[in-house]
Amino acid sequence: MSASTSSRPSPARHPSYAAVLRLPHARRTFLAALTARLSYGTVSLAVLLSVTRATGSYAVTGLVMALFGGAVVVLMPLRATLVDRYGPRRALPPMAAAYSAGLCLLAALTWRPGTPPAALAPAAALCGCVAPPLGPTMRAVWGGLADDPALLPRAYSLDGVAEELLFVSGPALVGLLLRFGPPPAGLLLSAVLMLAGTCAFVLSPAVREVRPHQRETGRPRGRFPAAPVVAAVGLGLALSAADLLVMAFAAQRSYGDEVVPWVLGGLSAGSAVGGLLNGAVEWRRPAGERLAWLLLGLGAALGAAGLAPGVWTLAGAMTVAGACVAPTLTTAYLLADGTAAEGARARAGAWVNAAVNSGSSGGSVVAGLLVGSVPLWVCFALSGGVAVVAAVVVRAVSRSRA
Structure with missing residues (x-):
């Protein structure tokens, strides 16, 4: 966010989503x-x-x-x-x-x-x-x-x-x-x-009102959004196998395919609720620190999903995992925006967008090779482990750039 924007007075102590649309x-x-x-x-x-x-x-x-x-x-x-x-x-x-x-x-x-x-x-x-x-x-x-x-x-x-x-x-x-x-x-x-x-x-x-920006010679470009990009790649990799792992879970325990949409619906619903709650909270910790904790939460929930005894327990674990998805992505975009130079905000957000999609594509290939070759709980643990590794890297990068 630019300095001119951050110095403006706040018209509301706790602005709401309705205030955004107004x-x-x-x-x-x-x-x-x-x-x-x-x-x-x-x-x-x-x-x-x-x-x-x-x-x-x-x-x-x-x-x-x-x-x-x-x-x-x-x-x-x-x-x-x-x-x-x-x-x-x-x-x-x-x-x-x-x-x-x-x-x-x-x-x-x-x-x-x-x-x-x-x-x-x-x-x-x-x-x-x-x-x-x-x-x-x-x-x-x-x-x-x-x-x-x-x-x-x-x-x-x-x-x-x-x-x-x-x-x-x-x-x-x-x-x-x-x-x-x-x-x-x-x-x-x-x-x-x-x-x-x-x-x-x-x-x-x-x-x-959005004017074209011509970069001046010698003017800083702004830093590459390393922490947000790492977080987005980790998020994409961790979630890329969700559909396949849920389908394999249902087949392994002789549930019908009709339960799969309900479990994945829990993931989407948790993400929507988590995203709205994340935006409504007045956070005091830095975005980089929040990003690391959100990835840790996602990794723990995915790892726990592999130990679920039944489909409804799995749905609950996936809903908890979903509650970390939208907040992670939103925080990554905010952090990228905060490190972007003036006139490079769209590009900074595009790096995060490209990273999450790249992670999702690559993870799907790996998941397809692993499912059926190793125990299903190991696949869930590896999926969660990717998020945990991303959290550690994000925390380290954020500290080095603080």
């Missing part, structure tokens, strides 16, 4: 950003179903999904740098237009079966390369909207919980759409959401 232009800007970000909640399932239907090959589908997801993650800091350099109003619309055009092309290619993979792979990679960094940009805009320093943690918590709900509701929206049209219709819906939401977002007065 900020000038906050509701309009936030709703537009959420509309565009809902595209990311719908697109993964739409790509999965569309490519599988068009090719009949899970191997091709996996390749296309990997190209799409990899391009989104790897190039996100670069796209966020363009937003910092040229401003959201100049950088985001071309990205949104290219992304939406790529999705429309992918929908056209998958509308009928028999499309060769050589045509699908470049279209998916194109979409991933130009995906607009709306999450990091919205968090940078929150920094300008929140004139009271105490409001920024609440704004980030609200943003994080809303984003998580988008990724829960997005697949449900695609499922509803499938009752009226083929899977590529989900790609068209994702394109419309992105283009319409981004246009409304950049037309908001709050976004118009």
Whole structure:
């Protein structure tokens, strides 16, 4: 947070989430950003179903999904740098237009079966390369909207919980759409959401006030957000195996597959509640210290989940683990924002976003190799251990940079 922001007087002793939404232009800007970000909640399932239907090959589908997801993650800091350099109003619309055009092309290619993979792979990679960094940009805009320093943690918590709900509701929206049209219709819906939401977002007065930043020669760039990135990688690695481990737990104890959504729903519900509570508390300890304790809590809960005697005990442990997820991510974003140089806030947030997604992708591969080869409780313990190791590293980095 900039010095000018932190020196402003606080208009409320304990500002609430309602106070965040009462900020000038906050509701309009936030709703537009959420509309565009809902595209990311719908697109993964739409790509999965569309490519599988068009090719009949899970191997091709996996390749296309990997190209799409990899391009989104790897190039996100670069796209966020363009937003910092040229401003959201100049950088985001071309990205949104290219992304939406790529999705429309992918929908056209998958509308009928028999499309060769050589045509699908470049279209998916194109979409991933130009995906607009709306999450990091919205968090940078929150920094300008929140004139009271105490409001920024609440704004980030609200943003994080809303984003998580988008990724829960997005697949449900695609499922509803499938009752009226083929899977590529989900790609068209994702394109419309992105283009319409981004246009409304950049037309908001709050976004118009975000000016492009040209870095001056000799001016410090700001520190790389090492502690937030380590925390995000640890979080992604620890949670990447959750779906697979819960499914293996249910199969090992002869529960039906129908219990899996309930257990994973507990993880999501715990995350939402934890995120809201985290934003409502007036924390006195530094963000780096809180981040380490949250990762320790996540690791302990995941380790305990492996010792659960039954599915409902497992659901309880996963709910406790979930209560640490959104606060960890929100605190990581806040810490990254606090170390960012002026004009580099979107890029700092993008590094955290890319880190958690990279950790999630890499951990899924390792989990797939371990499940079935070692006892399930060991898999849970390793998953929790990753979070604990990340907590130790975060604490050490935070102390060295204090």
